[in-house]
Amino acid sequence: ESKPDLILLDAVLPDVEGKELCKQIKADPFLEDTFVVLISGQKIASDEPAEGLDVGADGYIEGPVSNKELLARVHAMDRIRRAEKALRDAQDELEIRVRERTAELQEANRQLQQSEERFRQLVQQSPLSIQILSPDGHIEEVNQAFKDMWGIPEEDLPEVLAKYNILEDEEARKHGVMPLIEKAFNGEAVVLPVIEYDAAATVNAAGVDTKAN
Secondary structure: OOOOOEEEEEOEOOOOEHHHHHHHHHHOOOOOOOEEEEEEOOOOOOOHHHHHHHOOOOEEEEOOOOHHHHHHHHHHHHHHHHHHHHHHHHHHHHHHHHHHHHHHHHHHHHHHHHHHHHHHHHHHHOOOOOEEEOOOOEEEEEOHHHHHHHOOOHHHHHHHHHHOEHHHOHHHHHOOOHHHHHHHHOOOOOOOOOOOOOHHHHHHOOOOOOOOO
16 A cells, blocks of 8 residues: 655545544554645635644645645645655664664673673683783782782782882893883883792882792
């Protein structure tokens, strides 16, 4: 069943008021966005157009009008209808894109959270001592192997991590690896040599007694 683009409706019909029929058209979900224009050569009182618009008509043409003027008015109203439809379509398309983009971002965020959780599990389960450092050299996170190697009591860990900065590490500077560490912080790929690192000295410098060896 085809849907009309525009209905030109006489305000005075033999068996029903044009305004009542307009109201029924606008109440029909299939026709509710159809452009309805009431036309009348008889009901030309000043309040007739307002009443027609109140029941949902999109326009009201008072007669008598020539065929040429009527056609011109219908064309003008059809342009308005097309513009309104284009705006609705654009809004609908925008809403669809927003929903799709929101769903994509939610999925990406879910995958990122899963990836971060897997990474944290790998870090925590690693037998190697691992530190996750901030760009300014402070420790953001360590694994259990780090705690075991450094011998830091759990209750003292926050204090030690707050005070420690790898860019100020005297043990690293003493063993000559600080230039390599600085290069790494500048984005260069480096390989640190194996050194005898005195973890206890570094931690004790923070004012915490440990059992590191």
